[in-house]
Amino acid sequence: xxxxxxxxxxxxxxxxxxxxxxxxxxxxxxxxxxxxxxxxxxxxxxxxxxxxxxxxxxxxxxxxxxxxxxxxxxxxxxxxxxxxxxxxxxxxxxxxxxxxxxxxxxxxxxxxxxxxxxxxxxxxxxxxxxxxxxxxxxxxxxxxxxxxxxxxxxxxxxxxxxxxxxxxxxxxxxxxxxxxxxxxxxxxxxxxxxxxxxxxxxxxxxxxxxxxxxxxxxxxxxxxxxxxxxxxxxxxxxxxxxxxxxxxxxxxxxxxxxxxxxxxxxxxxxxxxxxxxxxxxxxxxxxxxxxxxxx
Ligand SMILES: *[C@@H]1O[C@H](CO)[C@@H](O)[C@H](O)[C@H]1NC(C)=O
Numbered sequence: 692x693x694x695x696x697x698x699x700x701x702x703x704x705x706x707x708x709x710x711x712x713x714x715x716x717x718x719x720x721x722x723x724x725x726x727x728x729x730x731x732x733x734x735x736x737x738x739x740x741x742x743x744x745x746x747x748x749x750x751x752x753x754x755x756x757x758x759x760x761x762x763x764x765x766x767x768x769x770x771x772x773x774x775x776x777x778x779x780x781x782x783x784x785x786x787x788x789x790x791x792x793x794x795x796x797x798x799x800x801x802x803x804x805x806x807x808x809x810x811x812x813x814x815x816x817x818x819x820x821x822x823x824x825x826x827x828x829x830x831x832x833x834x835x836x837x838x839x840x841x842x843x844x845x846x847x848x849x850x851x852x853x854x855x856x857x858x859x860x861x862x863x864x865x866x867x868x869x870x871x872x873x874x875x876x877x878x879x880x881x882x883x884x885x886x887x888x889x890x891x892x893x894x895x896x897x898x899x900x901x902x903x904x905x906x907x908x909x910x911x912x913x914x915x916x917x918x919x920x921x922x923x924x925x926x927x928x929x930x931x932x933x934x935x936x937x938x939x940x941x942x943x944x945x946x947x948x949x950x951x952x953x954x955x956x957x958x959x960x961x962x963x964x965x966x967x968x969x970x971x972x973x974x975x976x977x978x979x980x981x982x983x984x985x986x
Contacts, residue, residue, distance in 0.1 A: 725759075728919070732758045732889070737911075749890045751777075751784060751912040758787075758889025760794070761921070766883040766933035768923015768942050771848035771859075774807075774888075776816060777912040778841035781809030783894030783905030786914045788847060791823075792882035798826045801879035803856060805847055807840065808897045809912070816840050817967065820858050820866050824879045830981070833968040834865055834961065844917060851923070853880050854948040864950055864958045865965070869986040877983050883926035883933065890914045 725747060731738050734757035737750040749757050770790065777784055786807045793800035802823035810816055815835055822830040838845065848859040856878075858866040870878040890912065894905040924933035924940065941947060950958055970977065971984035 728763070729759045729761055732760055732887070734758075745917055747916045749786075749888065749914045749916070751890045751892060752910040753907045756889060756891035758887060758891075760885045760887045763921075764792075764883035764885050764926040765790075765921060765923035766926050767852050767880075767940070768921065769848060769850050770886055770923060771846055771918075771920040772886075772888075772916060773844040773846050773918045774840070775844045775915040776807055776841045777809060777914060780812045780906055780909050781816075781841075781912055782811045782898040782903040783892055784809035784890065784912045785893040785897050786888070786890045788886075788888045790849060790851075790884040790886050792879075792884045794885070800826055801882045801884060802828070803849055803851065803858075803879070803884070805849075805858065807914075808893075810898055811903060818860070818865070822856065822868050822877070822879065824877050827877075829970065829976075830868070830877070831968060831970050832866055832966065835965045835967060836860065837965065844915070846918075850942060850947065852942050852947055857950070863961060864954050865961050867950065867958065869983055871982050871986060873982060877981060886919075886921070888914075888916065 725740060725744060734755045737752070737755060737757035738759065739748045739750070740746065741748075747759070749759075751757075772788065774786070774788060776786055786809075787804065788807070789802060789804040791800055791802040793802075800823060802821070804819070804821040804823075806819040806821070808817045808819060816839075818834045818836060818840075820832050820834075821828050846859070846861050848862075850857040850859065854870055856868040857864050858868075868878070870876055870880065892905050894903070895901045922942070926933055971980055974980070977984075
């Protein structure tokens with residue numbers, strides 16, 4: 692533990708002393724005002740902002756959780772936000788932060804998910820990612836984090852172009868989902884997506900497969916948000932816009948089609964040390980692995 696932690700610190704120092712990599716947004720547009728850019732989806736009274744409007748809080752109690760979404764849809768780009776999670780005993784509580792083509796859980800939706808699964812006091816949070824295409828998912832991965840996500844804000848981002856989808860934590864790529872370019876590929880690239888976040892009770896499955904129940908004595912559970920950046924192509928109906936071939940968008944350019952060497956090292960470190968579950972290694976579930984697992 693001590694050893695890998697310190698080698699991780701070393702990696703981090705190296706990474707932070709380097710100039711911004713190609714996957715860094717060139718000119719992120721910061722959303723300053725919540726109301727201009729987001730809608731509250733449900734339970735408005737469980738949503739609060741800091742006095743200066745820069746930090747947003749989602750509350751979960753026994754009655755309900757709540758959630759918000761962007762007003763706009765995007766197709767391809769870099770999407771990023773800082774989040775901080777419920778501390779203490781948060782078993783059963785899930786904070787989801789995701790992109791989805793649909794406002795409901797429509798049967799044909801495309802989706803890119805980050806889900807943060809709470810835990811008993813002192814036990815680590817787990818981060819689950821998943822990809823859906825046309826309503827079909829089953830592409831879960833679970834990771835441990837290398838820090839306590841309840842102590843501070845950390846940045847969680849998605850890079851999406853027609854070549855791959857990369858999930859980042861503090862600029863460290865933790866998951867790469869590649870486009871096989873085959874006819875029936877499992878790669879959501881057609882539908883524009885909103886970005887969402889919500890907090891809810893999932894004690895039927897989230898912590899130790901549902902064995903650990905939410906302890907409502909600790910309610911309300913609060914997730915905090917700030918610094919949303921969307922550096923992507925904003926979709927405007929009905930034009931078939933936002934094709935991933937335009938050269939002016941950094942996220943579509945050749946450098947963003949694969950991880951640069953500097954990120955590959957971190958990515959393989961994460962792969963060796965932090966993966967708890969990978970559907971691409973679950974031969975019981977997939978006797979024949981999905982095609983994208985072979986890339
Ligand atoms: C909770 O903590 C246990 C014990 O450390 C760990 O095995 C588990 O992956 C953690 N996360 C969840 C969501 O259960």
